[in-house]
Amino acid sequence: MSARAARAPRDGAALSLTGVVKRYGVRAALDGVDLTVRSGEMLALLGPNGAGKSTLVQLACGLMQPDAGTVYVTGRPGVAPQEIGIYPSLTVRENLRAFAEVHGVSRRRAERLLDPFVLRELADRPAGRLSGGEQRRLHTAIALVHRPRVVLLDEPTAGADTQTRAAILAAVRGLAAEGTAVVYTTHYLPEVEELGASVALLEAGRIIATGTVAELVEQHATAVLEVTFDDGRVARRPGASLHGLEAGVIRAEVIRPSLELAYLALTGRRSAA
Ligand SMILES: Nc1ncnc2c1ncn2[C@@H]1O[C@H](COP(=O)(O)OP(=O)(O)OP(=O)(O)O)[C@@H](O)[C@H]1O
Secondary structure: OOOOOOOOOOOOOOEEEEEEEEEEOOEEEEEEEEEEEOOOOEEEEEOOOOOOHHHHHHHHOOOOOOOEEEEEEOOOOEEEOOOOOOOOOOEHHHHHHHHHHHHOOOHHHHHHOOOOOOOHHHOOOEHHHOOHHHHHHHHHHHHOOOOOOEEEEEOOOOOOOHHHHHHHHHHHHHHHHOOOEEEEEOOOHHHHHHHOOEEEEEEOOEEEEEEEHHHHHHHHOOOEEEEEEOOOOEEEEEOOOOOOOOOOEEEEEEEOOOHHHHHHHHHOOOOOO
């Protein structure tokens, strides 16, 4: 089977994976994945540690080839994988300019990426002297230098402070509004709700659910009543009814259906991603 589809799929997808399998040794990190992302769509790729998200991102951007199945990407994708690839001795501005030169785009394009990623004040600092979060912002900006039609961001908001997270989310929204297909992985579910991104949920190398946040919440999440007892115990039970609460309850809170509850129901886990 060809590792990469020669022609664009007929449905006009900007990115599509069909029957993709990727093994490390005998173990399948991706085990028959079908996924389509259209221009202007924001897709949040969710799943527990080790589910296969980074592997999918690396396959989609051509950093590795599938053992079976096909991957189609429109143009050369913009990629910000978890490993940060920047020139540490060059300044932030010089890094952006260097990548602009590699891609044959203008210096002005490089300069325009400083503000969306809150890099203007850091523009003259060597990249090697940035904090982890600042380096991640620079790396994401670098991924966008050549105006890719498909962008893959692996945990772009990991470790970001509130302001930075907001800036990155705004940039993601802006990309989608311009017609770019954006795939990003995250373990932070409220930001997926905030973005209104569509969701693909991976578990153990398979996609176990896809849909909008509203669809997943409606289909898989129910309200939960969290009760705290006077001896400090906390218990959760399905539903929102306060009837029949046992003695010793000092606090009861209804937790509304959310993407996190849908995620927990789908993955059967007690703690969030
Ligand atoms: N280079 C590798 N060699 C062997 N196994 C690997 C390699 N990279 C990943 N794996 C395994 O493949 C599976 C999927 O890993 P992957 O990094 O794609 O998961 P992930 O969903 O991105 O996880 P996380 O949320 O922790 O980043 C895991 O079981 C992982 O241990």
